[in-house]
Amino acid sequence: MANIIEASIADLRPTQLTVGMIEVHDKRKHLASLNPAAQREFMQAHTIPAVKGPAGAFFITDHHHLGRAAHDANVDVAFIDLAADFSTSTVGEFWRQMDGNRWVHPLDEYGVRHTYELIPKHLDKLKDDVYRSLAGYVRHAGGYDKTPTAFAEFVWADFFRRSIAIEDVTADFSAAVQLAVQLAHSEAARGLPGTHSQP
Numbered sequence: 001m002a003n004i005i006e007a008s009i010a011d012l013r014p015t016q017l018t019v020g021m022i023e024v025h026d027k028r029k030h031l032a033s034l035n036p037a038a039q040r041e042f043m044q045a046h047t048i049p050a051v052k053g054p055a056g057a058f059f060i061t062d063h064h065h066l067g068r069a070a071h072d073a074n075v076d077v078a079f080i081d082l083a084a085d086f087s088t089s090t091v092g093e094f095w096r097q098m099d100g101n102r103w104v105h106p107l108d109e110y111g112v113r114h115t116y117e118l119i120p121k122h123l124d125k126l127k128d129d130v131y132r133s134l135a136g137y138v139r140h141a142g143g144y145d146k147t148p149t150a151f152a153e154f155v156w157a158d159f160f161r162r163s164i165a166i167e168d169v170t171a172d173f174s175a176a177v178q179l180a181v182q183l184a185h186s187e188a189a190r191g192l193p194g195t196h197s198q199p
Contacts, residue, residue, distance in 0.1 A: 013057050
């Protein structure tokens with residue numbers, strides 16, 4: 001537990017551009033239903049991995065949905081699991097180290113990659129990518145397994161982005177999840193991280 005650090009939610013820096021806001025809203029609703037002591041206990045049980053970057057800022061490398069949900073639920077504190085300390089690096093060196101470790105993923109809601117400068121400095125500036133929510137709900141529905149593969153959810157989001165029209169996702173999210181689960185179990189998904197159709 002030596003690497004666990006208490007930090008302010010407001011000070012956490014994202015390492016991506018998007019979250020799935022449907023998933024964020026569900027997590028926010030759960031957090032908002034808890035009293036302050038229970039919120040703190042929940043956050044302690046769900047540590048957020050992060051890297052210490054230039055000027056001592058904490059850049060979170062996962063659990064952006066939880067971070068954004070905690071922000072929106074007015075939860076003040078997160079518990080950081082510190083993976084690395086790059087605080088003595090220049091900004092350019094820092095992002096190269098982050099990229100080398102696959103701890104940064106600057107893709108927008110259309111799956112287009114951007115420069116690191118466009119990554120927001122605060123969790124409340126993350127944009128919605130409905131396919132990120134779709135990927136999360138498909139995993140929860142048993143479409144694929146949780147995997148240590150970096151940014152597996154982005155891979156699945158891009159797979160569903162190519163396979164299911166945005167109009168269908170926004171018109172009936174539950175139906176889109178059912179269709180996406182079928183796709184996740186199909187041959188088309190073979191080789192994706194956590195897929196049940198892997199050889």
